[in-house]
Amino acid sequence: MPDGAEGPGAVTLHDVAREAGVxxxxxxxxxxxxxxxxxxxxxxxxxxxxAKLNYRPHLSAQAIARGQTRTAALVVGxxxxxxxxxxxxxxxxxxxxxxxxxxxxxxxxxxxxxxxIIRTLRGQRPRLIxxxxxxxxxxxxxxxxxxxxxxxxxxxxRVVMISQRDLPFDTVTIDNAGGAYQLARALAAxxxxxxxxxxxxxxxxxxxxxxxxxxxxxxELGLAVEDRFVVETEFTRAGGYEAARRxxxxxxxxxxxxxxxxxxxxxxAMSAFRDAGLVPGRDIGVAGFDDIDSAVDVTPxxxxxxxxxxxxxxxxxxxxxxxDPGPVSVQTSTTVLLRESTPLRPRTR
Amino acid sequence: MPDGAEGPGAVTLHDVAREAGVxxxxxxxxxxxxxxxxxxxxxxxxxxxxAKLNYRPHLSAQAIARGQTRTAALVVGxxxxxxxxxxxxxxxxxxxxxxxxxxxxxxxxxxxxxxxIIRTLRGQRPRLIxxxxxxxxxxxxxxxxxxxxxxxxxxxxRVVMISQRDLPFDTVTIDNAGGAYQLARALAAxxxxxxxxxxxxxxxxxxxxxxxxxxxxxxELGLAVEDRFVVETEFTRAGGYEAARRxxxxxxxxxxxxxxxxxxxxxxAMSAFRDAGLVPGRDIGVAGFDDIDSAVDVTPxxxxxxxxxxxxxxxxxxxxxxxDPGPVSVQTSTTVLLRESTPLRPRTR
DNA sequence: TTGAAAGCGGTACCAG
DNA sequence: CTGGTACCGCTTTCAA
Numbered sequence: 001m002p003d004g005a006e007g008p009g010a011v012t013l014h015d016v017a018r019e020a021g022v023x024x025x026x027x028x029x030x031x032x033x034x035x036x037x038x039x040x041x042x043x044x045x046x047x048x049x050x051a052k053l054n055y056r057p058h059l060s061a062q063a064i065a066r067g068q069t070r071t072a073a074l075v076v077g078x079x080x081x082x083x084x085x086x087x088x089x090x091x092x093x094x095x096x097x098x099x100x101x102x103x104x105x106x107x108x109x110x111x112x113x114x115x116x117i118i119r120t121l122r123g124q125r126p127r128l129i130x131x132x133x134x135x136x137x138x139x140x141x142x143x144x145x146x147x148x149x150x151x152x153x154x155x156x157x158r159v160v161m162i163s164q165r166d167l168p169f170d171t172v173t174i175d176n177a178g179g180a181y182q183l184a185r186a187l188a189a190x191x192x193x194x195x196x197x198x199x200x201x202x203x204x205x206x207x208x209x210x211x212x213x214x215x216x217x218x219x220e221l222g223l224a225v226e227d228r229f230v231v232e233t234e235f236t237r238a239g240g241y242e243a244a245r246r247x248x249x250x251x252x253x254x255x256x257x258x259x260x261x262x263x264x265x266x267x268x269a270m271s272a273f274r275d276a277g278l279v280p281g282r283d284i285g286v287a288g289f290d291d292i293d294s295a296v297d298v299t300p301x302x303x304x305x306x307x308x309x310x311x312x313x314x315x316x317x318x319x320x321x322x323x324d325p326g327p328v329s330v331q332t333s334t335t336v337l338l339r340e341s342t343p344l345r346p347r348t349r
Numbered sequence: 350m351p352d353g354a355e356g357p358g359a360v361t362l363h364d365v366a367r368e369a370g371v372x373x374x375x376x377x378x379x380x381x382x383x384x385x386x387x388x389x390x391x392x393x394x395x396x397x398x399x400a401k402l403n404y405r406p407h408l409s410a411q412a413i414a415r416g417q418t419r420t421a422a423l424v425v426g427x428x429x430x431x432x433x434x435x436x437x438x439x440x441x442x443x444x445x446x447x448x449x450x451x452x453x454x455x456x457x458x459x460x461x462x463x464x465x466i467i468r469t470l471r472g473q474r475p476r477l478i479x480x481x482x483x484x485x486x487x488x489x490x491x492x493x494x495x496x497x498x499x500x501x502x503x504x505x506x507r508v509v510m511i512s513q514r515d516l517p518f519d520t521v522t523i524d525n526a527g528g529a530y531q532l533a534r535a536l537a538a539x540x541x542x543x544x545x546x547x548x549x550x551x552x553x554x555x556x557x558x559x560x561x562x563x564x565x566x567x568x569e570l571g572l573a574v575e576d577r578f579v580v581e582t583e584f585t586r587a588g589g590y591e592a593a594r595r596x597x598x599x600x601x602x603x604x605x606x607x608x609x610x611x612x613x614x615x616x617x618a619m620s621a622f623r624d625a626g627l628v629p630g631r632d633i634g635v636a637g638f639d640d641i642d643s644a645v646d647v648t649p650x651x652x653x654x655x656x657x658x659x660x661x662x663x664x665x666x667x668x669x670x671x672x673d674p675g676p677v678s679v680q681t682s683t684t685v686l687l688r689e690s691t692p693l694r695p696r697t698r
Numbered sequence: 699t700t701g702a703a704a705g706c707g708g709t710a711c712c713a714g
Numbered sequence: 715c716t717g718g719t720a721c722c723g724c725t726t727t728c729a730a
Contacts, residue, residue, distance in 0.1 A: 009416075010474065010504040012707060023717045028709060037715060054500040059472040060409035060418065061707035064722045069409065071452070080438040080642075080659070082431070089429040092455045101469065103420070103452040106441045120450065123408040125359065151403040155359040237642070267646045274648075293429075293586070297616045299623075299648035310429070361723060372701045377725060386699060410723035413706045 011053045019049035032057065059101075063125065072100040072317070073126040075117055075133055077107055081264070082292040083309065087132045087162060090313020098321055100127060107133055111141040118145065122152050128320040132162035132313075142167075160320040162312060163206060171329045172316045176206055176289075177213030179305035179334030180259075183287060184217025186336045187257055187303075191345030192285060196229035198243040198260040198269060204235055210261045210289055229255055233265070240268030248276035257285030257342055263292045263304055270298060270341070285342040300340030307334050360402045368398035381406065408450075412474065421449040421666070422475040424466055424482055426456050430613070431641040432658065436481045436511060439662020447670055449476060456482050460490040467494065471501050477669040481511035481662075491516075509669040511661060512555060520678045521665045525555055525638075526562030528654035528683030529608075532636060533566025535685045536606055536652075540694030541634060545578035547592040547609040547618060553584055559610045559638055578604055582614070589614030593621035601627075606634030606691055612641045612653055619647060619690070634691040649689030656683050 017027035022042055029038045030046035038046075049055075063069040072095045076084040088104065095102045103124060107114035114133050121129055129152060146167055149159045159169040163176075187195075197214065200207035218224055231247060233239035240260050247255070260266035266288030270280040280286050281300035288295065291306035312332050319328055366376035371391055378387045379395035387395075398404075412418040421444045425433040437453065444451045452473060456463035463482050470478055478501060495516055498508045508518040512525075536544075546563065549556035567573055580596060582588035589609050596604070609615035615637030619629040629635050630649035637644065640655035661681050668677055 008503065010707095013709095014707080024708080025710080025717055025719090026715085029716090033709075039715060042715085054496070056468065056472040058413070058474060058707050060412040060474065061722090062709080063409040064407070064413060064724090065707075065709040067709095067722070078438070079428070079434050079441060080431070082429070082434075085428050085431075085434040088453075089427070089455070092428060092453065096455065101452055101473065102454065103450055104441065105451065106438070106445065119405065123405040124450065125407060125409065147403070154357065267643075271646060294616075294643035294646060297620060297643060297647050359723095363723080373724080374701055374703095374726080375699085378700090382725075388699060391699085407723050410706090411725075413708085414723075414725040416706070416725095 010058070011055045013055070013057070015053055016046060016049045016055050019053060020045040022046060032062075069125050069127060070100050071124060071126045072098075072102050072320075073121040073124060073129045074102055074104045075107055075114060075121070075129070075131045076104065077133060079104070079106055082294070083262070083264070083290055084132060086292070086309035087313040087316075090310035090315075091130055091132075091317055092313075093310075094314045094317030094321075098317070111145070115141050115145050115148065118148050118152075122148065122157075126157065128158035128160060128317075130160045130162060130313075130316050130320060131164070132316075133164065158320045160316045162316050165329065166205075168327055170319050170327055172312055172319060173329065173331045174206075174307050174312060175331055175334050176209035177216070179289065179307070179336065180210040180213030180261075181217035182334070182336045183259065183289070183303075183305050184214045184223075185221065186338055187259075187285070187287065187342060188218065188221050188223060190338065190342060192257045192342070193223065194229075194254050194256045195223070195225045196231065196247060196255045196258045197225050198231050198233055198240055198258060198265055200235040200239070200261060201232060207235065207261045214259055235262065235265070237264045237268035240265030241272040242268075244269035244272035245276065248273055248278060252278075252284060255284065256345065257287060259287045259289075261289055263288035263290040263295050263302060266302055266304070266341075267294065267298055270302070281341045281343060285345070287342055291337060296339070298341075300343075303339045303342040304337055305334045306337050308332055359407070360404045362404070362406070364402055365395060365398045365404050368402060369394040371395060380404075381411075418474050418476060419449050420473060420475045421447075421451050421669075422470045422473060422478045423451055423453045424456055424463060424470070424478070424480045425453065426482060428453070428455055431643070432611070432613070432639055433481060435641070435658035436662040436665075439659035439664075440479055440481075440666055441662075442659075443663045443666035443670075447666070460494070464490050464494050464497065467497050467501075471497065471506075475506065477507035477509060477666075479509045479511060479662075479665050479669060480513070481665075482513065507669045509665045511665050514678065515554070517676055519668050519676055521661055521668060522678065522680045523555075523656050523661065524680055524683050525558035526565070528638065528656070528685065529559040529562030529610075530566035531683070531685045532608065532638070532652075532654050533563045533572075534570065535687055536608075536634070536636065536691060537567065537570050537572060539687065539691060541606045541691070542572065543578075543603050543605045544572070544574045545580065545596060545604045545607045546574050547580050547582055547589055547607060547614055549584040549588070549610060550581060556584065556610045563608055584611065584614070586613045586617035589617030590621040591617075593618035594625065597622055597625035597627060601633060604633065605694065606636060608636045608638075610638055612637035612639040612644050612651060615651055615653070615690075616643065616647055619651070630690045630692060634694070636691055640686060645688070647690075649692075652688045652691040653686055654683045655686050657681055 017024045030043040105117040231243040233243040287303040289305045295302040366373045379392040454466040580592040582592040636652040644651040
């Protein structure tokens with residue numbers, strides 16, 4: 001009985017039923033259905049047969065028969081980025097607690113790819129789709145994305161956006177503006193007056209919100225950032241490094257502290273300053289945003305705004321699994337953490 | 350026509366066929382099958398209908414009809430750990446390039462959980478299962494795990510183990526012993542003679558291999574690590590911190606350099622030394638293993654053994670997708686990187 | 699080239 | 715409590 005190179009194929013419920021000497025209906029009931037209605041003896045025969053044959057129900061077949069799957073889909077920008085991986089940890093934790101399998105896709109910070117991914121994911125018919133995406137305004141793809149998600153939702157799916165408030169779906173946001181606002185005040189209170197700002201292109205929402213909050217905080221205190229000290233760069237460690245390198249090269253010219261819109265960028269910046277012969281925390285203050293794990297491991301420890309990323313993931317799942325109808329929006333709060341990278345800076349007035 | 354709160358449900362191929370005025374068979378062929386055999390006009394009518402209705406094929410239904418899925422399953426110990434997330438990045442990249450959807454599960458370093466996960470995953474009938482698992486010897490669960498994977502394979506699935514050589518499946522290993530061996534020699538060449546070793550419980554293979562390699566490297570040079578300087582601790586940052594704290598507390602007593610079996614532990618150790626008033630790189634050398642991103646961002650930059658983690662993930666997928674039959678074993682090589690945490694240590698002889 | 703129909707692996711209703 | 719059977723959404727013969 002040649003089976004081809006693929007082997008005998010997987011054991012099916014029919015095999016189990018035959019082995020146990022019952023009908024597939026009974027086998028199905030014993031293994032999954034409301035086990036109540038099957039005679040104890042038969043039930044154990046079926047379980048024994050299943051164990052003997054090492055049977056696992058075909059989830060796709062169950063999905064099709066039951067009309068719903070037990071999977072949760074997650075879209076992230078980049079798994080290797082600690083920002084996303086912390087969120088992913090929260091999402092998977094909650095999903096597994098709810099008995100859902102997680103399928104994860106990486107959008108690589110491109111809106112087009114994100115759209116394509118969501119199209120594919122929709123075919124999975126997951127219970128929910130959580131998008132912790134590229135957070136980029138792409139006017140063209142935005143509408144398509146929204147349409148795709150809308151179609152998914154109207155077919156009974158749940159959508160939750162993480163850190164993207166501007167689409168009409170459930171949302172878990174991070175208080176980017178508020179956190180940056182508080183950071184600005186804290187830095188000012190610590191004695192800083194002359195600031196530089198390292199940010200991503202304006203199309204990146206997160207960056208924009210953090211900048212806006214920071215500037216608003218300063219403005220309220222009668223402070224500002226000179227245009228020439230606002231550096232646009234990539235949203236990565238390399239981007240932060242490059243921005244700091246450029247700044248150091250042309251001279252700090254009085255700048256006392258740099259706010260980089262993410263920790264990853266801030267850490268890159270610290271490295272560049274050091275390479276340029278400047279000591280972060282002494283010659284130049286550095287602050288970031290996110291409080292990723294390594295923020296406490298760099299020297300000096302990085303001042304930042306803590307975002308409860310894992311909890312954001314958990315919350316997103318909770319929202320998506322609740323049966324609350326209307327688009328809910330949950331904002332998670334942030335906390336300013338002043339550390340050694342921005343020591344007190346006593347000023348004579 | 351009440352549809353319930355769930356909405357109208359997803360559009361099916363029947364809907365598309367009706368809309369296009371053709372049979373489902375034709376619609377199926379136009380959308381997926383070998384498009385050759387369908388009249389151009391019909392094909393475009395079908396595509397138009399599909400677009401109009403925003404149709405996405407039900408992947409589960411396709412899977413069941415075709416007898417195979419287009420998913421790849423990945424098991425990791427902890428997404429938030431940079432070691433695993435770097436591997437995951439490689440795996441997802443390769444999977445998406447091959448048109449596969451990735452489902453990811455987190456085993457949380459527990460062999461029992463890992464086993465349970467693989468059981469569930471098997472129900473998904475993925476094309477392959479990649480396990481970058483807890484790397485723990487659990488005698489009891491080991492057999493069960495192996496049996497589960499064996500059943501999966503004999504049903505036509507592909508299994509690839511990452512960094513676990515001891516099961517009879519395709520394997521991508523990291524040269525843990527060799528890397529640690531080279532590190533030992535490099536440290537000795539840099540002038541170090543008195544070593545401490547921070548390691549995980551012996552049940553953790555990776556830790557064991559790295560220790561063995563390190564000790565072998567020393568032995569060849571007539572060196573050794575005193576038992577009292579071998580500290581067993583947790584396989585985490587906190588574990589490294591704790592080990593270093595204990596060591597600093599009872600006095601370095603001549604120890605010149607610590608080898609912690611992972612960067613994450615090494616970074617925790619650095620932090621503890623610093624808290625104890627010791628300057629890493631000056632008062633005590635520190636070396637790790639993995640070369641995670643933050644290894645270059647800590648101060649002093651961490652001496653370590655670089656492991657091409659992303660590439661390990663890519664390789665694992667390549668192996669799993671190849672049609673090579675027998676259990677293949679690919680070993681990825683490692684590179685010693687001496688950085689400022691272990692400066693040259695001139696000795697008078 | 700096309701449509702009817704037989705599955706794929708389960709679930710669940712409906713009679714016994 | 716149990717078995718027969720009609721689906722679930724899609725693919726793929728088989729005839730027409």
